Amino acid sequence: xxxxxxxxxxxxxxxxxxxxxxxxxxxxxxxxxxxxxxxxxxxxxxxxxxxxxxxxxxxxxxxxxxxxxxxxxxxxxxxxxxxxxxxxxxxxxxxxxxxxxxxxxxxxxxxxxxxxxxxxxxx
Numbered sequence: 774x775x776x777x778x779x780x781x782x783x784x785x786x787x788x789x790x791x792x793x794x795x796x797x798x799x800x801x802x803x804x805x806x807x808x809x810x811x812x813x814x815x816x817x818x819x820x821x822x823x824x825x826x827x828x829x830x831x832x833x834x835x836x837x838x839x840x841x842x843x844x845x846x847x848x849x850x851x852x853x854x855x856x857x858x859x860x861x862x863x864x865x866x867x868x869x870x871x872x873x874x875x876x877x878x879x880x881x882x883x884x885x886x887x888x889x890x891x892x893x894x895x896x
Contacts, residue, residue: 787861793840798824805832808877812839
């Protein structure tokens with residue numbers, strides 16, 4: 774399979790942390806949340822397919838993974854901080870509502886996002 778990884782990478786300052794984000798495509802947003810111990814690269818096969826299908830794909834390295842900050846204190850990894858990171862990413866990218874695809878630990882974050890902020894999540 775020929776994978777087009779012509780992605781846009783950037784570091785966003787979110788809640789005082791640097792969060793690495795990969796984007797590709799235009800259209801309705803799709804947020805991809807990786808699991809443990811992965812990074813955005815877990816989604817390397819899905820990103821170009823979703824972008825070609827007309828979506829704006831957003832794949833952050835969650836806190837503690839990939840090229841995002843890795844705070845030393847355990848409390849930095851509690852669910853409120855993880856949710857605030859994702860909400861901050863969506864705000865920084867001016868995403869009002871998103872689809873979510875999530876795996877493993879990312880699924881827990883995705884479920885919490887959908888449950889606590891249902892207006893942010895389309896499906």
